[in-house]
Amino acid sequence: MLNLLTGFVAELRTAGIPVSLTEHLDAAEALRxxxxxxxxxxxxxxGASLVKSSTHxxxxxxxxxxxxxxxxxxxxxxxxxxxxxGRGEDGGENExxxxxxQGNRRGQGRGGGGGQEGMTPEELADLLYNALLxxxxxxxxAVARQAVSRYAGMEAGRPVGGTYYLYRTLRNLDLDQVLDRxxxxxxxxxxxxxxxxxxxxxxxxxxLTALEERLLRDEYQxxxxxxxxxxxxxxxxxxxxxxxxxxxAKSLRKPLPEDIDMMHATRDELVALRKSLQxxxxxxxxxxxxxxxxxxxxxxxxxxxxxxxxxxGGVPVDPKFRYPRPSKPExxxxxxxxxxxxxxxxxxxxxxxxxxxxxxxxRSFVFIDGxxxxxxxxxGTDDPSEAVHxxxxxxxxxxxxxxxxYGHAFTVFWERWGEExxxxxxxxLLGDAxxxxxxxxxxxxxxxxxxxxxxxxxxxxxxxxxxxxxxIVGEYAVHCDHVVEVRTLRQLEQFVGELA
Amino acid sequence: MSSVAEPTGTGRAxxxxxxxxxxxxxxxxxxxxxxxxxxxxxxxxADDGISGVVFLADRLAKPxxxxxxAGTGKTELAKSVARLTGxxxxxxxCYEGLDESKALYEWNYKKQLLRIQADxxxxxxxxxxxxxxxxxxxxxxxLEAIKSTEPVVLLIDEVDRVELETEALxxxxxxxxxxxxxxxxxxxxxxxxxxxxxSNNTRELSEALKRRCLYLHIDYPQLDRxxxxxxxxxxxxxxxxxxxxxxxxxxxxxxxxxxxxxxSETLDWARTLVVLGVESIDAEQAKxxxxxxxxxxxxxxxxxxxxxxxxxPD
Numbered sequence: 001m002l003n004l005l006t007g008f009v010a011e012l013r014t015a016g017i018p019v020s021l022t023e024h025l026d027a028a029e030a031l032r033x034x035x036x037x038x039x040x041x042x043x044x045x046x047g048a049s050l051v052k053s054s055t056h057x058x059x060x061x062x063x064x065x066x067x068x069x070x071x072x073x074x075x076x077x078x079x080x081x082x083x084x085x086g087r088g089e090d091g092g093e094n095e096x097x098x099x100x101x102q103g104n105r106r107g108q109g110r111g112g113g114g115g116q117e118g119m120t121p122e123e124l125a126d127l128l129y130n131a132l133l134x135x136x137x138x139x140x141x142a143v144a145r146q147a148v149s150r151y152a153g154m155e156a157g158r159p160v161g162g163t164y165y166l167y168r169t170l171r172n173l174d175l176d177q178v179l180d181r182x183x184x185x186x187x188x189x190x191x192x193x194x195x196x197x198x199x200x201x202x203x204x205x206x207x208l209t210a211l212e213e214r215l216l217r218d219e220y221q222x223x224x225x226x227x228x229x230x231x232x233x234x235x236x237x238x239x240x241x242x243x244x245x246x247x248x249a250k251s252l253r254k255p256l257p258e259d260i261d262m263m264h265a266t267r268d269e270l271v272a273l274r275k276s277l278q279x280x281x282x283x284x285x286x287x288x289x290x291x292x293x294x295x296x297x298x299x300x301x302x303x304x305x306x307x308x309x310x311x312x313g314g315v316p317v318d319p320k321f322r323y324p325r326p327s328k329p330e331x332x333x334x335x336x337x338x339x340x341x342x343x344x345x346x347x348x349x350x351x352x353x354x355x356x357x358x359x360x361x362x363r364s365f366v367f368i369d370g371x372x373x374x375x376x377x378x379x380g381t382d383d384p385s386e387a388v389h390x391x392x393x394x395x396x397x398x399x400x401x402x403x404x405x406y407g408h409a410f411t412v413f414w415e416r417w418g419e420e421x422x423x424x425x426x427x428x429l430l431g432d433a434x435x436x437x438x439x440x441x442x443x444x445x446x447x448x449x450x451x452x453x454x455x456x457x458x459x460x461x462x463x464x465x466x467x468x469x470x471x472i473v474g475e476y477a478v479h480c481d482h483v484v485e486v487r488t489l490r491q492l493e494q495f496v497g498e499l500a
Numbered sequence: 501m502s503s504v505a506e507p508t509g510t511g512r513a514x515x516x517x518x519x520x521x522x523x524x525x526x527x528x529x530x531x532x533x534x535x536x537x538x539x540x541x542x543x544x545x546a547d548d549g550i551s552g553v554v555f556l557a558d559r560l561a562k563p564x565x566x567x568x569x570a571g572t573g574k575t576e577l578a579k580s581v582a583r584l585t586g587x588x589x590x591x592x593x594c595y596e597g598l599d600e601s602k603a604l605y606e607w608n609y610k611k612q613l614l615r616i617q618a619d620x621x622x623x624x625x626x627x628x629x630x631x632x633x634x635x636x637x638x639x640x641x642x643l644e645a646i647k648s649t650e651p652v653v654l655l656i657d658e659v660d661r662v663e664l665e666t667e668a669l670x671x672x673x674x675x676x677x678x679x680x681x682x683x684x685x686x687x688x689x690x691x692x693x694x695x696x697x698x699s700n701n702t703r704e705l706s707e708a709l710k711r712r713c714l715y716l717h718i719d720y721p722q723l724d725r726x727x728x729x730x731x732x733x734x735x736x737x738x739x740x741x742x743x744x745x746x747x748x749x750x751x752x753x754x755x756x757x758x759x760x761x762x763x764s765e766t767l768d769w770a771r772t773l774v775v776l777g778v779e780s781i782d783a784e785q786a787k788x789x790x791x792x793x794x795x796x797x798x799x800x801x802x803x804x805x806x807x808x809x810x811x812x813p814d
Contacts, residue, residue, distance in 0.1 A: 049556075
């Protein structure tokens with residue numbers, strides 16, 4: 001067990017969760033106090049002693065499922081239809097009973113190696129439908145297993161992660177349609193009920209109200225999510241059984257939200273990013289406000305010191321300082337929001353505006369090949385994400401063809417707003433500088449640098465890709481005070497923190 | 501009964517420190533299930549994670565750092581554990597600017613002054629020893645918890661509100677259950693208190709603090725648990741209504757809101773509905789009472805539109 005724990009801790013560290021030696025020891029100590037056969041208890045025990053941040057929990061959970069996976073003959077891929085007896089772990093009896101109760105003829109497949117063939121797709125779909133309708137979790141789990149056996153087409157020894165199998169299984173189950181069918185069923189059930197018993201005056205309406213329908217839909221949705229999770233677990237269990245924990249951990253490892261590469265984030269990862277953005281910006285704002293209040297002391301106020309020294313006979317016992325009035329920087333954000341870097345621009349705009357109280361003024365511009373000021377979207381709303389949404393739909397950023405043209409956007413910016421850049425402004429340029437071989441017009445950046453306090457370039461691409469292909473970040477870089485690689489939220493937070 | 505030793509520390513005390521694990525007293529709980537059932541008896545419905553961590557905190561003699569959205573029962577957990585174990589609850593509410601003299605201890609200057617004036621004939625040596633004795637010490641919550649001879653649950657509430665530097669005050673007490681007072685020596689706990697720290701996550705706590713604690717994240721409860729909580733905490737509510745409330749709240753939490761309704765707000769809402777004599781929530785009632793559940797205008801509008809398909813009244 002200690003060996004397993006050591007491997008597990010090593011995996012957590014590789015995934016980016018900081019686990020100290022003391023925490024490792026604590027975990028080992030804690031394991032002495034919980035029953036070994038209680039998997040859930042072990043999960044929470046290790047979690048409580050090893051993982052100290054809620055954002056790390058998902059990563060931890062994935063690693064845990066891999067390392068402490070249920071193993072047994074029934075999870076082997078090669079003969080996945082043949083789920084022999086001897087399933088002791090999670091209520092196999094129960095599930096069998098419920099299947100029998102549903103009257104599905106699956107008995108003949110059992111033991112004969114033909115469980116898979118024992119059911120037609122229609123039967124499986126029906127079973128799924130009934131399982132979801134009845135909220136029978138044992139049956140949902142059984143359906144998940146069946147579906148994986150049937151649709152995932154898993155091959156032993158193939159070095160892929162589970163996503164592909166998951167996709168195949170879900171596509172065949174068509175859960176959206178199942179959801180519609182469930183809601184439809186509920187709807188007709190209510191109306192038929194009312195047909196049987198004609199409504200008395202004052203009785204509930206004959207059909208589902210909007211509220212009830214919504215609640216039902218959410219209920220089914222959560223059951224379907226449950227099913228999806230079961231399927232995911234099932235696939236992972238089989239993969240672990242096939243390839244072992246270490247190999248799988250590598251391919252399934254989930255990065256922490258703050259380490260996700262913003263340019264190549266999947267849809268789920270983007271959701272995770274968006275979720276962690278809000279607490280992050282709040283923390284950043286609190287930290288900066290504190291730094292401003294405590295960190296600085298004003299210069300010596302000579303006049304006041306002398307004045308107060310009169311009470312001590314002219315000896316300046318108690319030096320007086322000027323009230324600190326740190327100047328807040330003015331921020332001008334100019335962001336490329338074309339497809340490849342859109343999410344990066346959105347996150348940066350969101351973050352900068354979320355802490356806008358730390359700046360005397362924030363103005364934002366977005367461009368693709370045309371440029372538009374979007375500060376107005378952030379005014380009058382206290383929710384940056386809403387403003388960011390409006391940028392996507394309302395900003396006028398297309399000039400000719402909707403391919404990035406930094407040169408043109410910068411020229412237009414200079415002509416229309418260049419006058420408003422003052423020595424108090426810090427200019428942030430956001431983008432990968434992939435200019436589709438248009439003219440760079442780097443002189444604009446040079447002019448900006450001459451006028452503004454600082455010019456920074458934030459590039460969401462890895463440094464190694466800079467100046468390759470149509471990237472011309474180098475041409476702009478010579479005129480910038482600083483060019484930084486900002487691929488993850490962690491880097492973004494760090495940069496913005498230093499800015500304010 | 502608190503043992504006051506010299507700062508150098510001898511005997512039993514140094515053994516404790518070298519093992520790295522403070523010696524826990526007799527266990528308060530037999531098993532994880534015992535914790536859960538016990539908490540349920542005092543009307544706190546814990547899930548596996550919560551009861552497991554409380555159990556471990558007792559066995560390992562480690563403090564628990566509880567994080568989670570506001571109003572999910574973090575503080576309530578500490579109170580319930582105190583009720584369950586029959587311990588005294590000592591609470592330290594943290595705020596910005598909290599310092600040693602408010603959290604740990606303070607010398608009673610006035611009394612010391614009086615003592616000095618009372619008989620000035622005494623030798624200074626003698627007097628100094630005298631005025632820096634326990635008699636002149638004002639205990640603040642942390643020291644109070646350590647010195648107490650009866651069982652204690654110490655709740656350090658909203659620890660994220662103190663400055664990073666002030667956190668260091670807590671470290672000694674959290675890991676060794678002792679307080680060092682320069683003039684007096686080290687005060688060690690005669691019993692290990694159960695310590696809960698809560699945080700609303702407004703800032704990252706220091707690694708040193710986190711390392712010393714078990715971590716527990718309390719999230720919004722699952723549907724079943726929330727329903728059970730409503731039934732347990734709202735007297736006179738019918739099962740059907742509790743179920744409906746829990747479902748509506750779950751649906752609202754799936755929306756993208758500024759502030760999702762917390763458990764305490766859900767309970768407030770359920771109580772309101774009971775007081776209003778509502779048996780089953782319809783769209784109209786839901787719309788009219790949404791402001792108990794949600795505290796932002798935009799959130800209320802949104803929930804009203806999504807759930808009942810109407811604009812909320814203005």
